[in-house]
Amino acid sequence: MHDSKLRYIRPRGSLVEFAFKEIWEYRELLFFLVWKQIKIKYKQTALGISWALLQPFLAMIIFTVVFSTLADIPTDGINYSAFIFTTLILWTFFSTTLTSASMSIVSNAPTISKVFFPRILLPLSLVIAGLLDYGMAFVLLIGLMLWLGVPFSSWMLLIFIPLLLTIILSAGMSFWLSAISAKYRDVQYITPFFTQLLLYASPIVYAWSIVSKYTWLLEWNPLVGIMNLQRYLTFGHPNFPSYLLLNATVLCVLIFLGGMVYFKHYERWLADVI
Amino acid sequence: MEPVVEVRKISKSYRIGSLPGGSGRAARLTESLTNTISHPMRAIRANLTTKESFWALRDVSFNVQQGERLGIIGRNGAGKSTLLKILSQITYPTSGEILLRGRVGSLLEVGTGFHPDLTGRENIYLNGAILGMTRREIDSRFDDIVKFAEVEKFLDVPTKRYSSGMYLRLAFSVAAHLEPDILIADEVLAVGDQQFQSKCLGKMREVSEQGRAVIFVSHNMHAIRSLCESGVLLESGRLKKSGTVDEVIEEYGRSIDVQGAVFPVRAKEITIEGLEVRQHDIDSNMIDGTLPSKIVIRFEIPTALERLRMGVFIKNSLGDDLIRSYFSDWNPDMEYLEAGSYVAELSFPEKLLAPGNYSISVSAKKHVNVDLLPGERVERSITVIAPVDYNTSGGADPPQAEILLNRRWEVQRTRG
Numbered sequence: 001m002h003d004s005k006l007r008y009i010r011p012r013g014s015l016v017e018f019a020f021k022e023i024w025e026y027r028e029l030l031f032f033l034v035w036k037q038i039k040i041k042y043k044q045t046a047l048g049i050s051w052a053l054l055q056p057f058l059a060m061i062i063f064t065v066v067f068s069t070l071a072d073i074p075t076d077g078i079n080y081s082a083f084i085f086t087t088l089i090l091w092t093f094f095s096t097t098l099t100s101a102s103m104s105i106v107s108n109a110p111t112i113s114k115v116f117f118p119r120i121l122l123p124l125s126l127v128i129a130g131l132l133d134y135g136m137a138f139v140l141l142i143g144l145m146l147w148l149g150v151p152f153s154s155w156m157l158l159i160f161i162p163l164l165l166t167i168i169l170s171a172g173m174s175f176w177l178s179a180i181s182a183k184y185r186d187v188q189y190i191t192p193f194f195t196q197l198l199l200y201a202s203p204i205v206y207a208w209s210i211v212s213k214y215t216w217l218l219e220w221n222p223l224v225g226i227m228n229l230q231r232y233l234t235f236g237h238p239n240f241p242s243y244l245l246l247n248a249t250v251l252c253v254l255i256f257l258g259g260m261v262y263f264k265h266y267e268r269w270l271a272d273v274i
Numbered sequence: 275m276e277p278v279v280e281v282r283k284i285s286k287s288y289r290i291g292s293l294p295g296g297s298g299r300a301a302r303l304t305e306s307l308t309n310t311i312s313h314p315m316r317a318i319r320a321n322l323t324t325k326e327s328f329w330a331l332r333d334v335s336f337n338v339q340q341g342e343r344l345g346i347i348g349r350n351g352a353g354k355s356t357l358l359k360i361l362s363q364i365t366y367p368t369s370g371e372i373l374l375r376g377r378v379g380s381l382l383e384v385g386t387g388f389h390p391d392l393t394g395r396e397n398i399y400l401n402g403a404i405l406g407m408t409r410r411e412i413d414s415r416f417d418d419i420v421k422f423a424e425v426e427k428f429l430d431v432p433t434k435r436y437s438s439g440m441y442l443r444l445a446f447s448v449a450a451h452l453e454p455d456i457l458i459a460d461e462v463l464a465v466g467d468q469q470f471q472s473k474c475l476g477k478m479r480e481v482s483e484q485g486r487a488v489i490f491v492s493h494n495m496h497a498i499r500s501l502c503e504s505g506v507l508l509e510s511g512r513l514k515k516s517g518t519v520d521e522v523i524e525e526y527g528r529s530i531d532v533q534g535a536v537f538p539v540r541a542k543e544i545t546i547e548g549l550e551v552r553q554h555d556i557d558s559n560m561i562d563g564t565l566p567s568k569i570v571i572r573f574e575i576p577t578a579l580e581r582l583r584m585g586v587f588i589k590n591s592l593g594d595d596l597i598r599s600y601f602s603d604w605n606p607d608m609e610y611l612e613a614g615s616y617v618a619e620l621s622f623p624e625k626l627l628a629p630g631n632y633s634i635s636v637s638a639k640k641h642v643n644v645d646l647l648p649g650e651r652v653e654r655s656i657t658v659i660a661p662v663d664y665n666t667s668g669g670a671d672p673p674q675a676e677i678l679l680n681r682r683w684e685v686q687r688t689r690g
Contacts, residue, residue, distance in 0.1 A: 006373065006374070006375060007373075007374040007375075007378070008371055008372070008373055008374075009360060009361070009363060009366070009367065009371060009372040009374070010366075010367070010371045010372075011366060011367050011368060011369055011370075011371075028403060028408055028409055029403045029404065032399060032400055032403040032404075033400075033403075035400075036389060036392065036396075036400050039391075039392060039396065040389060040391055040392070043391045043392075043432075044391060110383075110386070111386055111387045111404070112364070113359075113364060114364070114382045114383040114386040115362070115364070115380065115382065115383075115386045115387065115404055115405065116362050116363040116364050116380065117404060117406070180303065183303075184302055184303030184306070185302065186302045186303050186304055186305075187303055190303070190304075268365075268366045269365075271359065271364045271365040272288065272365055
């Protein structure tokens with residue numbers, strides 16, 4: 001795991017550093033951290049595994065009542081509950097991993113000040129641990145669609161692509177937020193508000209086709225492309241603006257790489273500030 | 275042979291206000307944004323002008339050979355923890371470099387990364403991985419770890435149900451089986467009972483006999499002396515002395531006598547020739563809290579003194595008097611001394627003062643309140659090292675009280 005030959009400890013590396021090599025070197029520790037997250041989560045919550053399903057499911061029911069029954073929002077002809085559940089499970093994955101991962105540095109402060117390992121594994125492991133919940137919620141989606149009689153699109157085989165983009169986005173944003181929140185403790189209060197805002201700024205509980213104003217601004221939100229793609233792949237959604245996918249991919253990769261560089265840059269001072 | 279650790283002119287500065295564990299409250303993003311927006315020039319200027327910094331380490335260099343056991347000693351704030359943190363790559367130096375030949379295992383705290391909800395078995399794997407062991411290494415040493423920790427029966431119980439002794443044993447055991455080429459350990463021995471401590475020391479000695487290097491920091495001079503053969507003394511971030519462990523400990527004892535009086539102290543009616551604090555028959559400023567010590571005053575009086583009030587005061591680091599002890603306490607005969615030279619000895623009990631820095635000063639008055647040493651401060655400082663078995667809540671925290679009670683509680687269970 002460690003290099004058994006020579007190792008130098010020096011003041012500073014280069015300005016731009018990526019963490020891919022150390023993540024690979026410490027892949028076993030990453031695995032253990034993910035495993036620990038999952039273990040603890042299911043040991044601590046009384047509802048255990050069902051909480052992962054209940055969260056998006058209850059949200060789906062509430063949104064169905066409010067937006068479909070009361071407001072009758074158009075859904076391009078697809079059952080509203082199914083229409084939003086596919087995006088809600090992806091959203092739940094994004095928002096829960098972002099919330100926990102952005103706090104990962106602060107909440108692991110004692111460990112960070114006592115033992116060396118690549119700090120980036122902390123936010124990363126929380127994002128990866130969230131995949132189990134997503135997987136179970138996805139099974140629930142299939143059950144829901146079968147029950148409601150919503151036809152499957154053959155594109156569903158590619159459903160891992162929006163998930164992959166969400167992982168990259170969530171990890172990238174956690175790199176930024178976890179490093180910033182180590183220095184500025186109020187970031188932990190800003191993050192939930194910001195995620196709440198993102199929920200409504202993304203086509204999660206509504207269709208992108210109903211947005212007519214400020215589209216130029218909303219298109220900067222990578223979740224727009226991701227959520228549209230998720231729907232398209234689930235239902236064979238009729239009008240998918242493919243440039244949104246390109247937009248989202250570029251933005252996600254930039255946020256991820258930028259976050260990694262920022263995190264690496266900040267990592268060297270972490271133990272001094274927390 | 276090449277040294278396994280080469281520390282070359284390491285320095286580390288902290289900006290004042292961002293000291294680890296400092297009192298500065300956590301910064302707020304909203305606040306700093308508001309400041310930048312409302313006073314942009316001031317914010318820029320504040321960023322440009324170099325802030326006041328504090329050098330925790332300054333140009334420290336030394337080498338560690340294969341199989342060597344090196345002790346790092348110094349007062350609180352001398353830079354020991356910073357040096358260990360740099361060696362373990364937790365924080366980085368401001369300048370200088372360190373060359374390490376081999377795998378480093380650092381043990382700055384026992385049980386780092388243990389999770390109370392996980393079982394002993396689960397924590398062995400998690401903690402082992404955090405400390406840098408591969409899965410295969412943990413698998414192959416698993417039985418040894420469990421055996422050393424003596425927790426066989428509790429392997430599948432969450433560690434939150436463990437007694438603190440079991441918890442410590444398990445945590446140390448995982449770390450002790452790391453088998454690094456260079457083991458860095460800090461104060462691990464400040465916790466646990468005496469049997470456990472000697473077990474830890476034994477394990478660390480074993481590690482070095484296998485040809486590995488050990489770098490050990492402790493306030494416990496006995497532990498340092500019994501484990502290490504060489505030492506490094508840090509003072510205010512600088513390397514004061516390096517050499518054999520005895521040389522360095524001796525130098526340390528001398529160096530902490532900061533504002534000590536220069537003897538003899540001569541006054542009109544009394545000459546104080548010396549004030550000693552002895553343990554193991556050596557005059558030292560380091561007092562092992564586990565053992566009794568002796569306070570010795572040598573003085574001479576040219577004329578007889580009546581209604582004498584002479585003895586010592588012991589002050590804490592804030593200057594508050596904690597203890598006053600006169601010759602005449604419990605012994606009224608001592609209120610009168612003939613002219614002559616004297617040696618006064620007080621046997622000072624063990625386990626009375628909490629670990630920390632204190633000063634001992636000589637006071638002498640005749641006719642109850644006529645000061646025989648006007649304007650003189652006949653004092654010296656001492657450092658008391660934590661007694662074995664006294665729970666200093668982890669070792670590094672300052673104790674909340676200064677006087678210890680050398681008594682055990684009788685705790686009996688009255689209902690099942």
